[in-house]
Amino acid sequence: MGFWLLMLVFDLLIPATMLGFGSLFAKKPPKDINNIFGYRTSRSMKNHNTWNFAHHCAGCFWLRWGWITLAFSVLWMLVLLGHPTDAVGLWGGILCGVQMIPMLAVIPVTERALKRRFDKFGRRLPEA
Numbered sequence: 001m002g003f004w005l006l007m008l009v010f011d012l013l014i015p016a017t018m019l020g021f022g023s024l025f026a027k028k029p030p031k032d033i034n035n036i037f038g039y040r041t042s043r044s045m046k047n048h049n050t051w052n053f054a055h056h057c058a059g060c061f062w063l064r065w066g067w068i069t070l071a072f073s074v075l076w077m078l079v080l081l082g083h084p085t086d087a088v089g090l091w092g093g094i095l096c097g098v099q100m101i102p103m104l105a106v107i108p109v110t111e112r113a114l115k116r117r118f119d120k121f122g123r124r125l126p127e128a
Contacts, residue, residue: 003085007092008077014099015073018066026059041107043114046122050114058110065102073099 030038033051044054076095080088118124 004077004081004083004088007080007088008074011073011077011092011095011099012070014096014103015066015070018062018069018103022059022062022064022066024059025055026063029055029059039106039110041111043111043118043122046118049124050118050122053117054110054114057113058106061106061109062103065105069099069102 025039029052033045033048034040038051039054039058041054044050073095077092080091083091116125
C-alpha cells in the first residue's frame, strides 16, 4: 500500500503541474517577455500581444487537459490498488508517459493558434 500511495503522488504531479501553470498562465501570464519563465517560443516572444495570447491559449489547454488527466490518473491508479509492487511500478510509469502527451501537446496546439492569429512578425491578422 505504501508504494502504491507513493506512485499515486508521483502520478498526480504532472496533472497538478498542468492545472497550476494552466490556471496561472490563463489568468495572469508573466508580465515581461523573458527567457526564463513562461511559454517561450520564438513566435510567442515576438511582442506582448503574442506573449499574452500564447499564455492564455496554453493555460486554457493545460487547464482542460489537466482535469482530464487527473481524473484518468486517479482511475488508473485505483485499478492498480492491491496489485504487486512490480505491476504498480510498471503501470504507474506507463501512466507518466501517457500524461506527457497532453503536457507536451500544448506546444503544437499553441503554435498553430498563434499562426492563425498573428503573422510571422507578430502582427494580428484580420479576422476571417
